[in-house]
Amino acid sequence: MNFDLDDEQILVRDAIDRLFDTQAAAETHDLATEWRAYQDLGLIALPFSAEQGGLDGSRETIMLLMESYGRTLAQAPYLQSVLLAGRILARTGHPALGDLLDGGLHAVLCLHEPGMRYRWDIPATQAVRTDAGWTLRGAKVAVLDADSADLILCPATTAEGLAIFLVPAATPGLSVQIHPTPDGRRAANLTFDVMLPHDAAIGDPAMLGEAVDGGIVACCAEAVGAMERLVSLSADYLNTRHQFGVPLSCFQALQHRAADMLVAVEQARSMTFYAVSMLDAPPAQRQVAVAASKALVNRAARFVGSEAIQLHGGMGLAAEYPAGRYFQRLTVLETMLGDTDHLLEQVEAGPPLPS
Missing domain, CATH: 1.20.140.10 (Butyryl-CoA Dehydrogenase, subunit A, domain 3)
Incomplete structure (x- = not known):
């Protein structure tokens, strides 16, 4: 495997490094301002295809971005909003991806549940189909950046198997308990007792x-x-x-x-x-x-x-x-x-x- 970077990757890496170094050196940190800078540089659009409004960035380029993210202890919700939730929205062709690419939407994927360790593939959270749509009940823990999310992607077990549900952050019956993480960021424990429309279930598990x-x-x-x-x-x-x-x-x-x-x-x-x-x-x-x-x-x-x-x-x-x-x-x-x-x-x- 060739570990050497090509000229384009070097240019992208240097641009990313300059942005992250500048943000790390700032005396104050404002999420909205930093996220706007991500959008202006094309980092939000980087992992997605041109057909979806993205920049067709390679996986190697994303790796360079995340290395710089770690070197500067960045805190913007790039992993959650873009690389996890964003990729699922992209695979399903959901229109919310457009809002994410415009920088106007933050999304998170909540995976882990109390007592389940890392077995996100067999969630205890249950979704039951009703005439009006879906009833979603359960709990998720340690959801990074959930406090800034506009949209929550919640895997749940249905009668047909595993499904992913879109839950707007303002949905009645959604409880969010925020706590700090050891590295100074914020995570949350979520409790769901919500009613969702039929089209809230998306995608192939x-x-x-x-x-x-x-x-x-x-x-x-x-x-x-x-x-x-x-x-x-x-x-x-x-x-x-x-x-x-x-x-x-x-x-x-x-x-x-x-x-x-x-x-x-x-x-x-x-x-x-x-x-x-x-x-x-x-x-x-x-x-x-x-x-x-x-x-x-x-x-x-x-x-x-x-x-x-x-x-x-x-x-x-x-x-x-x-x-x-x-x-x-x-x-x-x-x-x-x-x-x-x-x-x-x-x-x-x-x-x-x-x-």
Whole structure:
């Protein structure tokens, strides 16, 4: 596999880096302003086809975007609104996609339920067909960016099997309980006891697995970006902090630990490239490849984050210093859309990967 970027990808990466660096350096953060900048640069339209009003961006380009997102600890709801909910809307041809591309709509996909861990494919949330439409009842937990959502995509079990339901955020009977995440973002627990029209059910449930696997790869790329920045912060600290009259970077044991961190980042990047290349594989092989990739990225994130905190000493835990914030982001990404134990269970139960 060729890991080198072509000229177009380099130009896109540099433009994305400039935007994210500018937003990260701002003293205040306004979601509406940042989201408008995403739209102006074409980032919202990037993953979608030209026929749908998008820019036909490649999966490799999306990976570069998410790496930059992780390097700058961005907080705009790109994963949820564009890469998860947006892709489902695109696959179904739903008109709400147009509002999303215009920047006027935020959507979220709620997957996880109390006591179900990561088994989003067998939801306890139930939808019953009535003469008036659908009655949807159930609960979802840890829905990132739900507080800013205009539209919620909720998988539920029906008499015919799994279905996806569109629930406007203002629907009576929808309860939203917001809580902070460890990395300073906001998530919510949702309770549904709502009435929906007949056309609220959309799409083939198979597309849900495709969207989730794409989201997992995006999480891997985001983690790689965060780890890369954390290694850079650690190297700067070792070169700056002195002990016994010399920089910490002069001590061979610390050099070895920094080198091990760098190796872990490059392994994680290689596995993320592999996962990207497998997104067009048959569903069973795609799922195993993506699960194996995130399991390795999770372990790398835990290793790099822990080593960085130890190398920084007390500074690594100071709220004023960025190393701790990157460690918090990596901790959240480690559990997002599947922790290591769950992913390894998928790898063990799935078909063998192609040689």
